[in-house]
Amino acid sequence: MNSNTPLLEMKGVEKHFGGVRAIDNFDLRVMPRDIYGLIGPNGAGKTTIFNTITGIYQADAGQIFFEGKDITKIRPHEAAAIGIARTFQNIRLFGNLSVKMNVIIACNIRGGYTMAEALLRLPRYRKVSKETEERAMKFLDSVGLTDKADDIASSLPYGHQRKLEIARAMATDPKLLLLDEPAAGMNEEESLDLVDFVKKLHRDNPITILMIEHHMDVVSRLCEQCTVLDFGKTLAQGTVEEVKQNEAVIAAYLGGEL
Amino acid sequence: MINSFYEGIIVTCCVNIIAVLGMSVLTGFTRLFSFGNAGFMAIGAYTAAICSVQFHLPFALSILIGSAAAGIVAYLLGSLTIRLRGDYFLISCLGFGECVRVLFLYLRDITGGAVGYTGIPFRTTWIVALVCAIAAFIIAWNLIHSRFGQAFSAIRENEVAAAANGIDVVKYKKMSFVFSAIFAGWAGGLYAHYLQHITPVLFNLPKSCELVITTVLGGLGSLSGSVLGTLVVQLLPEFFRKFSEYRMLAYGIAVVLVILLRPSGLMGYKEFPDLFKKTGKKKSTGGA
Amino acid sequence: MKILVQQMITGISIGSVYALIASGYALVYSLLDFSNWAHGEVCMLGAYCCFMATLIPRMPFALSCVIGIAGAALISLFNERIAYRRIRNNGSPNMFLMIAAMGLSTTYQNLANVIWGSKFKQLPRFFKTSTLNINGIFVGTTDLLCIVISMIVLLLLLLIINKTRFGLNVRAVACAGTTARIMGIRIDQVIALVFVLAGALAGLAGITYGMKYNVYPTMGNVGLKAFIASVIGGLGSVPGAIVGAVLLGLIETVVSGYISSGLRDLISFSLLILILLVRPAGLFGVDVQEKA
Numbered sequence: 001m002n003s004n005t006p007l008l009e010m011k012g013v014e015k016h017f018g019g020v021r022a023i024d025n026f027d028l029r030v031m032p033r034d035i036y037g038l039i040g041p042n043g044a045g046k047t048t049i050f051n052t053i054t055g056i057y058q059a060d061a062g063q064i065f066f067e068g069k070d071i072t073k074i075r076p077h078e079a080a081a082i083g084i085a086r087t088f089q090n091i092r093l094f095g096n097l098s099v100k101m102n103v104i105i106a107c108n109i110r111g112g113y114t115m116a117e118a119l120l121r122l123p124r125y126r127k128v129s130k131e132t133e134e135r136a137m138k139f140l141d142s143v144g145l146t147d148k149a150d151d152i153a154s155s156l157p158y159g160h161q162r163k164l165e166i167a168r169a170m171a172t173d174p175k176l177l178l179l180d181e182p183a184a185g186m187n188e189e190e191s192l193d194l195v196d197f198v199k200k201l202h203r204d205n206p207i208t209i210l211m212i213e214h215h216m217d218v219v220s221r222l223c224e225q226c227t228v229l230d231f232g233k234t235l236a237q238g239t240v241e242e243v244k245q246n247e248a249v250i251a252a253y254l255g256g257e258l
Numbered sequence: 259m260i261n262s263f264y265e266g267i268i269v270t271c272c273v274n275i276i277a278v279l280g281m282s283v284l285t286g287f288t289r290l291f292s293f294g295n296a297g298f299m300a301i302g303a304y305t306a307a308i309c310s311v312q313f314h315l316p317f318a319l320s321i322l323i324g325s326a327a328a329g330i331v332a333y334l335l336g337s338l339t340i341r342l343r344g345d346y347f348l349i350s351c352l353g354f355g356e357c358v359r360v361l362f363l364y365l366r367d368i369t370g371g372a373v374g375y376t377g378i379p380f381r382t383t384w385i386v387a388l389v390c391a392i393a394a395f396i397i398a399w400n401l402i403h404s405r406f407g408q409a410f411s412a413i414r415e416n417e418v419a420a421a422a423n424g425i426d427v428v429k430y431k432k433m434s435f436v437f438s439a440i441f442a443g444w445a446g447g448l449y450a451h452y453l454q455h456i457t458p459v460l461f462n463l464p465k466s467c468e469l470v471i472t473t474v475l476g477g478l479g480s481l482s483g484s485v486l487g488t489l490v491v492q493l494l495p496e497f498f499r500k501f502s503e504y505r506m507l508a509y510g511i512a513v514v515l516v517i518l519l520r521p522s523g524l525m526g527y528k529e530f531p532d533l534f535k536k537t538g539k540k541k542s543t544g545g546a
Numbered sequence: 547m548k549i550l551v552q553q554m555i556t557g558i559s560i561g562s563v564y565a566l567i568a569s570g571y572a573l574v575y576s577l578l579d580f581s582n583w584a585h586g587e588v589c590m591l592g593a594y595c596c597f598m599a600t601l602i603p604r605m606p607f608a609l610s611c612v613i614g615i616a617g618a619a620l621i622s623l624f625n626e627r628i629a630y631r632r633i634r635n636n637g638s639p640n641m642f643l644m645i646a647a648m649g650l651s652t653t654y655q656n657l658a659n660v661i662w663g664s665k666f667k668q669l670p671r672f673f674k675t676s677t678l679n680i681n682g683i684f685v686g687t688t689d690l691l692c693i694v695i696s697m698i699v700l701l702l703l704l705l706i707i708n709k710t711r712f713g714l715n716v717r718a719v720a721c722a723g724t725t726a727r728i729m730g731i732r733i734d735q736v737i738a739l740v741f742v743l744a745g746a747l748a749g750l751a752g753i754t755y756g757m758k759y760n761v762y763p764t765m766g767n768v769g770l771k772a773f774i775a776s777v778i779g780g781l782g783s784v785p786g787a788i789v790g791a792v793l794l795g796l797i798e799t800v801v802s803g804y805i806s807s808g809l810r811d812l813i814s815f816s817l818l819i820l821i822l823l824v825r826p827a828g829l830f831g832v833d834v835q836e837k838a
Contacts, residue, residue: 094419094420095415
């Protein structure tokens, strides 16, 4: 793999639900270490793109490549295993489990011991369990939730739940992190906090980020490149500044917001 | 050293504890409901009995083969049905359990039909039963606190998120199903070697329902709750033995009352040690 | 050939009893997404209410039947009021509705045992002659009565669901409970009425079953068969439940008649699993995918 290979590439991807084209002939190239934005009004098909990348939906046409390998028909857990992690628009934590356990479960992706070793509590099980717990605490530390480790995940305030979900995604050791509207429901101050948080995350870890976002101020502060969608079709693609000047985009969606 | 009445109670409790612990892993931790686990008990019981009687295998080996048989059948059934959504999965289990019972009734030459299978040696003393129940608890506890059990809890909490974090949902659901069947088969084998005479009626749909109800009463997501639930369900009727007519009536009313008044069961999401920890701060367990 | 026709009629007749109960399962499932396992016992209690009414001197049998049906409807409503509604409102998982229903089922079965004992009770028959001879085919009059009554009642039920305002409300709540509430439908009232309707159907089924066979405390187990029928048809679909019920009735009698009555249940249950494997949501069901 040379430096010109995109980390994620989508070619002519389509997904229909009944008669509705949720995404239509969609192309995307995300280079390693990018922070890439997907913008568009509700129902534009942004989350559907995430779902086809992570294998929750199968694309009806087109191909998806990750590090040059075809992953069009991947299953969700395999996507996690090759290094694609995600968060969800409507946060999906393991609500009744502790904050720490949420992250431990993601850390378990490394495996490390067999069923027999677990049932008999052999030394390797104990060693790996201890390491996993320490690793989980490290991730919690990185999002500032160390003192909440023993709380039940669903009892956290909304902003902390978002951060926990990101910590959990990071714990699977991803190369590509998909963030689905991380600033949803946040006020301006909280959004700015989030921008710093994502920047730091990107600086400290060798990850590439693809994010769906409504808040233009968040996108302009974070992303170099972005794609604008409307009703499943790509309206514009380019740097944030280019897109902002694009007339089709202004007419269709951004309009007064800019 | 212990009279047969008390031995009977201890063995029955222990056997049911093993079956309910299997159920607890499946239902309490993976949120899969099965109304066919009595069928797995039957498979374990008959297989172990036949191994002992026809092939004169040692007791421990017979029990092992019985549980393995239940596990294998669960694996095959699960490969077909584990993808069914919600109620349809539990209904397929129900259908399976009834199939097993009717099949054992029908295969008179092998199982003795409705008259039952007799001549099973008495091997499950109260000590054997107690040791097995304790071993079962330790195994289930270790499973739940390993990455496998943690994956079960993740599936219970949110399947989509579990898959997004690298958990093969189908594989782990099947694992949990097979585990519960092995425990049911283990319980069945022990029970056969206590009763010495087994009939298909012992493993009917009401028995499957009893296992589910006990798990729910004990509290979903709690192994110690499952043990407590089993003791309550098995022992309370003994106290009402004099009013045997009203026994099942009281049991039915109790189920409804617990669901209405204490929906999380006796020990929902808590284990015994949690009860002695500092209260005040919200504690979490359920696989942690 | 004649025997086959005879058996088909018996099959449709038992199938029509299943259909009355199965449509009740489907109605409740379509609204609340749970399988009301106490439904078979409602059917049993309806039959006992009818039986008790026949003991009153000079009570016309038709009126006893009405009493039986009303009794079943009331018990069904009672279940909803004391148990199901509370569970819905205290935010428990949906599965608890089913567990509560299992508890109610055990309670009623044993209550009947305590009150009436386990002996079989006989309901009077409508007709003096028990069988008709049509061109050498012997047909039970009670069987015919079952089929005719069930057909009329089920047609009425389909009309109610598809043509009346109440039916529209039921379908609206089934599709989208919260939206229906916002649109001004009183959900709890709709649910209560559906339980009354389902209970009345079960009561009628209990009485027809009692006329065909007997009345006894464990006769509610017929509810399990009806439940299977509703699964075969697709949970929550009333027409599916009816088709599934008649199909199951036919298969059962044909298997008993031509293969072995010992294998009857084995074949029905295997069929159930097979149908689920081929059509994971039953014949008439819609397999919905969770939105991610």
